[in-house]
C-alpha cells in the first residue's frame with residue numbers, strides 16, 4: 001500500500017503481512033514507523049476479511065531498537081512532556097491475533113515489539129536483547145514487564161542489567177518464543193501459521209486471546225471466572241454451532257465470524 005514509507009503491507013488472502021522496512025537503520029523504530037504501524041494495525045483490526053497478521057523485519061534485523069538518533073538530544077521535559085512511546089498502546093490494543101516473525105537482531109524496542117505480539121516465531125538466526133542500559137537508559141516500551149513475565153526474574157534481570165543477547169535456542173528454552181525454524185523458512189512458516197489461525201472461528205480467536213492475556217493481569221480466581229464467561233459467551237455464536245456440527249458430521253467447519 002502506497003502511503004507507507006517505513007513499512008511494507010501486503011494482504012495474502014485473510015493474512016496481513018507487515019514488514020519493517022528501514023534497512024539503512026536496521027529497522028530502528030522511530031516515530032514515523034510507530035505512526036505507520038498504528039495505522040496498519042488499525043486497518044487490519046477493522047477489516048473483517050483479515051483474520052491474522054504477521055509482523056516481520058529483514059534477514060539481518062527484526063528491529064535493532066528504538067531510534068537512538070531520534071532520542072539522543074532529547075531531555076526529560078521532551079520525553080515526559082510528549083509521553084514518548086505512548087502510541088505503542090494502540091498497537092497492543094489490537095484485538096485480532098498477530099504474530100512476530102523474528103530473524104536477526106531484536107534488540108531494545110525491537111525485542112519489546114516482538115513481545116507485544118501474541119507469540120513469537122524465531123528464525124535460528126534470531127538474537128534477543130535489552131541493551132538499553134549500555135546507553136544509560138532502560139526498556140521503555142514494556143520490556144522489563146513483558147520479558148520478566150515471559151522468562152522469569154533471573155533471566156530478565158540478567159538481560160536488562162548486562163545487555164547480553166540470547167540466541168533463538170536459548171529464547172525458546174526460556175519460553176520467550178513459541179518455536180524456532182530455519183531462517184530461510186521463517187516468513188513462509190509464519191504465514192502458514194497465520195493462515196491456520198485465520199481459518200479458525202474469528203470470535204473464538206479473539207476470546208482465546210483475551211483469556212490468555214488476562215492471565216497476565218488477573219489473579220487466578222477472577223481469571224478463571226473471566227475465561228468461563230467468555231467460554232459461555234461463545235455458545236451465543238453461529239460458529240460454535242457450525243464447529244460442533246462439523247465435528248459430529250466429520251467435515252471441515254465453515255466459519256463466518258457470526
Ligand code: CAA
Pocket residue numbers: 024025026028029064065066067068069105107108109110112131132135138139140141143
Ligand atoms: N537506532 C538508530 N540507528 C541504528 C540503531 C538504532 N537502534 N541500530 C542500528 N542503527 C543504524 C546504525 O547507526 C548504522 O547506521 P549508519 O550506517 O548510518 O552508521 C546502521 O543502522 C547499521 O548499524 P551498524 O553499522 O551498527 O550494524 P552492525 O551490524 O555493525 O551492528 C547492531 C548491529 C549490533 C544491532 C548495532 O547496530 C547496535 O548495537 N544497535 C543498537 C542496539 C541498541 O542499543 N538498541 C536499543 C536502542 S534503545 C531502545 O530501544 C529504547 C527502548 O526501550 C525502546
